[in-house]
Amino acid sequence: MKSLIQQQQDASLAAIKTASDAAALKEVRLHYLGKSGAISCLSEQMRTLSKEERPAIGQLLNQWRNSFTEVLEAKEKMLLDQADEASFASLDPSLPGTASWQGALHPLTLLTNRIVQIFRRLGFAIAEGPDIDDEWHCFDALNTPPDHPARQEQDTFYLPDGRLLRTHTSTVQIRAMEQTSPPLRIIAPGAAYRRDEIDATHLSQFTQMEVLCVGEGITLGDLKGTAEFFFRELFGPETECRFRPHFFPFTEPSFEIDVRVKPAFLASKCTPASFKAEFLKEEKWLELAGCGMVDPSVFEAVNQQRSDQAYDPEKISGFAFGFGLERLVMILTGISDIRMLSENDLRFLKRFAGEF
Numbered sequence: 614m615k616s617l618i619q620q621q622q623d624a625s626l627a628a629i630k631t632a633s634d635a636a637a638l639k640e641v642r643l644h645y646l647g648k649s650g651a652i653s654c655l656s657e658q659m660r661t662l663s664k665e666e667r668p669a670i671g672q673l674l675n676q677w678r679n680s681f682t683e684v685l686e687a688k689e690k691m692l693l694d695q696a697d698e699a700s701f702a703s704l705d706p707s708l709p710g711t712a713s714w715q716g717a718l719h720p721l722t723l724l725t726n727r728i729v730q731i732f733r734r735l736g737f738a739i740a741e742g743p744d745i746d747d748e749w750h751c752f753d754a755l756n757t758p759p760d761h762p763a764r765q766e767q768d769t770f771y772l773p774d775g776r777l778l779r780t781h782t783s784t785v786q787i788r789a790m791e792q793t794s795p796p797l798r799i800i801a802p803g804a805a806y807r808r809d810e811i812d813a814t815h816l817s818q819f820t821q822m823e824v825l826c827v828g829e830g831i832t833l834g835d836l837k838g839t840a841e842f843f844f845r846e847l848f849g850p851e852t853e854c855r856f857r858p859h860f861f862p863f864t865e866p867s868f869e870i871d872v873r874v875k876p877a878f879l880a881s882k883c884t885p886a887s888f889k890a891e892f893l894k895e896e897k898w899l900e901l902a903g904c905g906m907v908d909p910s911v912f913e914a915v916n917q918q919r920s921d922q923a924y925d926p927e928k929i930s931g932f933a934f935g936f937g938l939e940r941l942v943m944i945l946t947g948i949s950d951i952r953m954l955s956e957n958d959l960r961f962l963k964r965f966a967g968e969f
């Protein structure tokens with residue numbers, strides 16, 4: 614039996630050596646290790662041996678199985694490596710690859726993110742409201758009487774059921790105060806809609822940012838400080854702000870904020886030369902935002918809706934301001950036609966991707 618095992622063992626190792634591919638090697642494995650393979654058959658025959666012979670034969674069989682498996686696995690690995698090498702041989706690593714498309718954020722989204730970061734540092738949270746709102750949130754609660762021109766059909770998009778596309782994000786002032794008691798510090802970025810003729814400076818859907826801060830002892834000084842901080846963060850520390858008296862139904866007193874940006878700051882931005890607009894060359898005042906102290910009648914409308922006195926105008930005050938984001942993107946990028954921001958021409962979008 615011993616010599617039989619030895620013979621078979623030599624034959625099995627030789628068979629591994631001569632197997633030239635994976636299929637042949639599989640055959641060899643089956644022939645020796647399979648259920649009715651040579652090693653199993655000889656193991657079966659151990660039963661016919663005497664007690665004294667068994668241990669030595671058993672040991673021989675084990676050694677055979679171990680060395681067979683080891684040599685077989687080494688050969689399998691070698692064949693795999695050879696196959697890998699063969700498939701790489703036909704590969705030309707100097708060929709140009711296939712470029713993958715990478716998306717990028719729209720300039721308006723980039724600006725929104727930047728503004729959110731600036732206000733977050735001042736403790737403002739983001740608030741939201743629906744694009745389709747009712748007349749009460751868009752006008753009545755904001756002290757805007759029925760005969761106000763903004764309410765006319767030629768200025769606003771009305772739905773058949775009387776609701777409308779909000780004409781400003783000031784609706785979110787009301788919705789935030791309905792839901793939350795003071796103190797309150799929110800910003801609300803979002804779309805606003807007006808029935809404007811579309812031209813180089815007007816879109817019928819544009820983007821606004823609303824800022825509202827309400828609490829005890831909030832003053833005009835807080836409004837000016839916050840607005841100035843914001844515009845200087847955005848346009849550089851030498852930016853000047855001017856508060857020009859104005860009228861809004863929902864703030865008293867009301868102002869428009871004019872901003873004078875240093876051309877040197879804009880030139881330092883990544884403004885492609887082809888988009889340089891004329892304001893890059895000279896300093897001038899740009900009308901960028903509307904603002905004011907929240908009118909007491911707005912607080913009263915909110916209290917009535919909430920059925921409480923959380924926004925008691927005797928104890929509570931606040932400021933609000935709002936501005937259009939398209940105008941700011943136009944200044945930062947130097948483009949002179951607002952339509953570029955909604956046409957989604959890839960040649961334009963690619964120039965600004967990631968550059969704010």
Ligand code: PHE
Pocket residue numbers: 780781782783861864902903904905933934935936
């Ligand atoms: N909602 C005003 C507009 O769209 C801007 C504004 C917001 C004015 C907040 C005052 C306070 O023109």
